[in-house]
Amino acid sequence: MRALLSTLWLALACSSVHTTLSKSDAKKAASKTLLEKTQFSDKPVQDRGLVVTDLRAEDVVLEHRSYCSAKARERHFPGDVLGYVTPWNSHGYDVAKVFGGKFTQISPVWLQLKRRGREMFEVTGLHDVDQGWMRAVRKQAKGLRIVPRLLFEDWTHEDFRNVMDSEDEIEELSKTMVQVAKSQHFDGFVVEVWSQLLSQKHVGLIHMLTHVAEALHQARLLAILVIPPAVTPGTDQLGMFTHKEFEQLAPVLDGFSLMTYDYPTAQQPGPNAPLSWVRACVQVLDPMSKWRSKILLGLNFYGMDYAASRDAREPVIGASLFCVVFWKTFLLGVEFWAAAFVPALSQHRSTVPLLRSFCEPLVVVMSVALYALPQHPLWFDYHVPSCSFLHVSCTWLSLSFLDLWVYTFYQIWRNFSHFFEYFFCSSLFLFPFQTYKYVYIRSVNLLPTH
Numbered sequence: 001m002r003a004l005l006s007t008l009w010l011a012l013a014c015s016s017v018h019t020t021l022s023k024s025d026a027k028k029a030a031s032k033t034l035l036e037k038t039q040f041s042d043k044p045v046q047d048r049g050l051v052v053t054d055l056r057a058e059d060v061v062l063e064h065r066s067y068c069s070a071k072a073r074e075r076h077f078p079g080d081v082l083g084y085v086t087p088w089n090s091h092g093y094d095v096a097k098v099f100g101g102k103f104t105q106i107s108p109v110w111l112q113l114k115r116r117g118r119e120m121f122e123v124t125g126l127h128d129v130d131q132g133w134m135r136a137v138r139k140q141a142k143g144l145r146i147v148p149r150l151l152f153e154d155w156t157h158e159d160f161r162n163v164m165d166s167e168d169e170i171e172e173l174s175k176t177m178v179q180v181a182k183s184q185h186f187d188g189f190v191v192e193v194w195s196q197l198l199s200q201k202h203v204g205l206i207h208m209l210t211h212v213a214e215a216l217h218q219a220r221l222l223a224i225l226v227i228p229p230a231v232t233p234g235t236d237q238l239g240m241f242t243h244k245e246f247e248q249l250a251p252v253l254d255g256f257s258l259m260t261y262d263y264p265t266a267q268q269p270g271p272n273a274p275l276s277w278v279r280a281c282v283q284v285l286d287p288m289s290k291w292r293s294k295i296l297l298g299l300n301f302y303g304m305d306y307a308a309s310r311d312a313r314e315p316v317i318g319a320s321l322f323c324v325v326f327w328k329t330f331l332l333g334v335e336f337w338a339a340a341f342v343p344a345l346s347q348h349r350s351t352v353p354l355l356r357s358f359c360e361p362l363v364v365v366m367s368v369a370l371y372a373l374p375q376h377p378l379w380f381d382y383h384v385p386s387c388s389f390l391h392v393s394c395t396w397l398s399l400s401f402l403d404l405w406v407y408t409f410y411q412i413w414r415n416f417s418h419f420f421e422y423f424f425c426s427s428l429f430l431f432p433f434q435t436y437k438y439v440y441i442r443s444v445n446l447l448p449t450h
Contacts, residue, residue: 040069073101080104082296082369100141107190112153121176145187152193164204174215188222213252224255230284233263250291257369261300272300296369
């Protein structure tokens with residue numbers, strides 16, 4: 001074992017460091033490996049060479065926490081931009097404060113609306129409301145509207161039927177929403193209810209939403225509705241919310257948060273938002289472009305990982321995205337080599353959006369919604385948003401301790417100069433018996449339109 005470790009450390013000492021910084025930082029790269037840049041940049045991402053189709057994984061690692069402070073509050077998109085702050089991405093609170101000027105509405109995912117009995121409604125989740133954060137966001141972005149998402153939670157079919165069939169119930173529901181908004185200093189609500197009712201009694205739901213919107217407007221509050229995709233993913237079938245419902249509600253609501261950020265399923269791995277599907281959803285809702293400014297097109301600032309061994313998927317955000325791009329070089333040859341020796345390898349496929357995904361104007365909409373504000377500030381250096389829908393396709397391989405040792409000597413023989421980067425950064429010697437997961441970027445492709 002001592003001889004083995006001596007060989008490894010000798011390789012570390014003698015190997016050259018493979019620099020992977022962007023061209024503008026070539027001088028700094030001479031003495032550094034993959035280190036994060038946390039300082040401000042004086043250039044936006046376009047000028048740093050990050051809005052490209054052949055983006056290097058190393059540049060993402062090095063730049064993902066760097067943004068142009070001079071443009072942090074500048075707006076580049078003329079339409080409405082709604083950003084969600086979700087519990088599973090608490091960093092979104094900081095993003096909203098720093099980049100609040102780029103948004104017209106921010107929607108914290110805080111609240112639930114529950115029916116407690118006849119003409120009795122309660123808004124729960126108020127303990128999560130952060131008044132200090134709201135003041136800070138408004139201070140940094142004048143005119144920004146805070147519209148928390150309000151989810152109709154634990155409603156039975158009987159609850160919906162009783163409320164929609166009673167004007168008194170609808171009036172009491174509207175009063176409850178207005179009172180909460182006024183007491184908590186909200187500017188309105190993003191209402192999520194359509195998917196809860198499935199395909200039942202949409203006529204009654206339209207009637208209820210119309211009355212709720214009127215009550216909110218009388219109190220000078222916004223009413224935005226979350227709607228499912230107009231085209232069912234993977235099919236040509238219409239969804240639960242189509243042109244018919246849109247035409248009835250468009251005159252009375254302030255906006256529609258269209259859920260076009262989550263296309264694939266575990267059985268259909270692929271990009272989160274294929275352009276052809278997104279365009280079809282918008283055109284089905286508003287073929288004559290009468291109300292396009294009210295369609296808040298859902299854009300994904302996250303990726304998805306799929307396990308080949310089971311029907312499962314997990315989002316690729318934050319640290320997991322860092323892991324995806326960091327180990328690009330490490331497994332550059334493993335797909336063809338290690339599989340022959342380790343047949344039990346667990347293979348994954350991941351897709352993540354690039355900055356280039358949001359660079360070309362998407363002419364079918366005038367407003368957008370960002371589901372879960374990004375965990376990496378460089379997203380906001382570029383124009384928010386619009387899409388050509390590029391994606392990065394990755395393959396994950398689970399390697400055991402034995403696999404890594406075999407692969408170590410293979411790589412020493414094959415590419416001696418990269419050894420330091422592979423093993424020193426992986427903390428292999430600190431946790432030698434842990435099973436590691438690494439990924440590499442396999443290709444960057446422009447998605448087909450079919």
